[in-house]
Amino acid sequence: MRDDEKPNLRRLPLFREMMTPTFDSLMQIAYSQSFPAQLELIRQGEYADFLHVIIEGSVELHASWNGRDTVMGIVHPVSTFILAACVYDEPYLMSARTLERSQIVLIPVADVRVALRRDSDFAMAAMRELAGGYRAFVRQAKNLKLRNSLERLAAYILHQSCRSGDAATIVLPVEKRHLASHLGMTPENLSRSMKALQGHGVVVQGMRVTITDRARLAAIAVPDPLMDGPVIKAPTVLPRRREMPSLARKRG
Amino acid sequence: MRDDEKPNLRRLPLFREMMTPTFDSLMQIAYSQSFPAQLELIRQGEYADFLHVIIEGSVELHASWNGRDTVMGIVHPVSTFILAACVYDEPYLMSARTLERSQIVLIPVADVRVALRRDSDFAMAAMRELAGGYRAFVRQAKNLKLRNSLERLAAYILHQSCRSGDAATIVLPVEKRHLASHLGMTPENLSRSMKALQGHGVVVQGMRVTITDRARLAAIAVPDPLMDGPVIKAPTVLPRRREMPSLARKRG
DNA sequence: CGTAGGTTTGACCGCCTTCAAACTTGGTGG
DNA sequence: CCACCAAGTTTGAAGGCGGTCAAACCTACG
Numbered sequence: 001m002r003d004d005e006k007p008n009l010r011r012l013p014l015f016r017e018m019m020t021p022t023f024d025s026l027m028q029i030a031y032s033q034s035f036p037a038q039l040e041l042i043r044q045g046e047y048a049d050f051l052h053v054i055i056e057g058s059v060e061l062h063a064s065w066n067g068r069d070t071v072m073g074i075v076h077p078v079s080t081f082i083l084a085a086c087v088y089d090e091p092y093l094m095s096a097r098t099l100e101r102s103q104i105v106l107i108p109v110a111d112v113r114v115a116l117r118r119d120s121d122f123a124m125a126a127m128r129e130l131a132g133g134y135r136a137f138v139r140q141a142k143n144l145k146l147r148n149s150l151e152r153l154a155a156y157i158l159h160q161s162c163r164s165g166d167a168a169t170i171v172l173p174v175e176k177r178h179l180a181s182h183l184g185m186t187p188e189n190l191s192r193s194m195k196a197l198q199g200h201g202v203v204v205q206g207m208r209v210t211i212t213d214r215a216r217l218a219a220i221a222v223p224d225p226l227m228d229g230p231v232i233k234a235p236t237v238l239p240r241r242r243e244m245p246s247l248a249r250k251r252g
Numbered sequence: 253m254r255d256d257e258k259p260n261l262r263r264l265p266l267f268r269e270m271m272t273p274t275f276d277s278l279m280q281i282a283y284s285q286s287f288p289a290q291l292e293l294i295r296q297g298e299y300a301d302f303l304h305v306i307i308e309g310s311v312e313l314h315a316s317w318n319g320r321d322t323v324m325g326i327v328h329p330v331s332t333f334i335l336a337a338c339v340y341d342e343p344y345l346m347s348a349r350t351l352e353r354s355q356i357v358l359i360p361v362a363d364v365r366v367a368l369r370r371d372s373d374f375a376m377a378a379m380r381e382l383a384g385g386y387r388a389f390v391r392q393a394k395n396l397k398l399r400n401s402l403e404r405l406a407a408y409i410l411h412q413s414c415r416s417g418d419a420a421t422i423v424l425p426v427e428k429r430h431l432a433s434h435l436g437m438t439p440e441n442l443s444r445s446m447k448a449l450q451g452h453g454v455v456v457q458g459m460r461v462t463i464t465d466r467a468r469l470a471a472i473a474v475p476d477p478l479m480d481g482p483v484i485k486a487p488t489v490l491p492r493r494r495e496m497p498s499l500a501r502k503r504g
Numbered sequence: 505c506g507t508a509g510g511t512t513t514g515a516c517c518g519c520c521t522t523c524a525a526a527c528t529t530g531g532t533g534g
Numbered sequence: 535c536c537a538c539c540a541a542g543t544t545t546g547a548a549g550g551c552g553g554t555c556a557a558a559c560c561t562a563c564g
Binding site for chain 1: 315318322398476
């Protein structure tokens with residue numbers, strides 16, 4: 001892997017506090033690879049070979065069953081995914097696919113496990129990462145069970161805005177088809193919900209969504225840190241992360 | 253806490269492999285307490301004081317938002333809950349309430365954190381526990397997004413049967429009201445779904461559910477280890493765990 | 505035996521999906 | 535540069551899954 005990628009990894013919560021020798025040994029074995037868009041990186045049911053770290057691009061986690069398919073989450077740089085399957089040594093519960101050309105660092109799970117045993121700071125960080133992932137999915141389950149689709153969409157828009165430093169205008173980071181599946185609805189329903197939100201504090205033009213009346217939107221979404229995640233606003237200017245669209249698939 | 257409770261704790265995956273001194277020091281500080289039915293042990297939004305270990309009884313994890321409420325999970329002995337909030341030092345995402353009189357061991361989070369730092373075997377076990385919890389919620393989200401309510405119920409019945417060593421007859425472990433909320437539906441809908449399953453390989457009489465035609469039921473549920481959990485059958489005779497009903501609340 | 509709480513049943517309604525067609529949009533090649 | 539095609543999105547109509555409300559029915563318990 002390229003040397004200029006290492007500092008980015010080193011800054012990650014997962015790697016930030018680990019000992020330098022452990023980090024360096026992992027980096028020696030790790031390799032970075034570029035994948036084209038629409039490539040299936042991981043298939044659910046298979047076993048973990050590598051811990052994945054996305055450096056550039058975007059990856060969609062999805063799951064399928066009985067011919068249906070749904071988007072479970074979308075991963076943006078810089079972050080890791082499928083840590084749980086690495087730790088647990090059980091099959092992946094989700095598949096992963098690139099949405100656009102993506103740069104990904106692969107670290108063999110065997111080496112990750114050795115590092116976890118050797119470096120307790122790394123183990124603690126991994127634990128925190130897993131706890132965070134756990135909480136994210138608890139939130140997702142709450143979101144699905146407690147809100148209807150209009151409320152989920154409203155909350156999503158507010159959340160995206162919040163992540164961009166309360167920007168009035170956001171650009172959807174993925175195709176609407178994927179967003180719909182992510183939010184647990186059909187593309188048709190998303191389209192209608194978008195229209196329904198117009199006249200409730202939102203203007204939509206293509207991928208661009210503008211909040212004209214935050215209070216009215218919030219009245220529908222009823223944001224809650226216990227469901228939408230802690231209110232950690234990005235600096236008003238976003239960190240280097242592409243908030244631009246791409247390509248992808250759908251839900252059942 | 254009573255000495256005769258310690259071996260039960262020691263057998264838990266979370267505590268099994270930790271060093272004896274660490275375990276003993278935790279046990280000295282921990283205390284065991286009996287709680288009446290219907291007691292709110294934990295309220296979402298609060299911060300973690302104690303790691304909870306349920307020794308006897310049953311506890312329901314639920315979440316509420318905007319006046320609605322839903323059951324997120326049900327915890328049976330012997331297992332721990334709210335590890336994630338302990339590790340992360342962020343507010344609980346779920347509330348917890350006893351369904352029946354329950355014996356619970358409380359371990360102060362501060363001591364748990366110290367033990368995690370000191371004992372890397374314990375840290376590894378906690379990591380595995382968290383990874384397991386993470387995967388459980390991924391499965392729950394898949395279940396909610398990919399199956400409809402009839403399919404969820406069918407899968408639930410098969411799963412319970414499987415956990416009882418493929419027993420033909422199971423007794424619902426909680427009130428139907430709670431089960432309904434757990435499965436993401438209303439009591440009325442659960443009632444109708446139960447009736448719908450009769451004539452598809454199931455006979456229902458009160459809390460007793462009998463599978464008369466496993467194949468037909470499976471045709472509806474389409475069981476999948478990636479969604480319903482690994483096929484770890486309990487020994488044909490269940491471990492000491494009460495599979496009997498109790499009391500509780502509901503969903504929105 | 506009576507009451508309270510849980511469950512079932514029925515009627516109705518609304519959210520959301522399905523299917524189908526029209527309409528954009530973006531990319532490609534004449 | 536424009537025409538065309540493929541893919542995504544929007545719109546409409548119809549229907550089903552599941553929710554709501556209300557009443558009747560059970561069941562447990564005092």
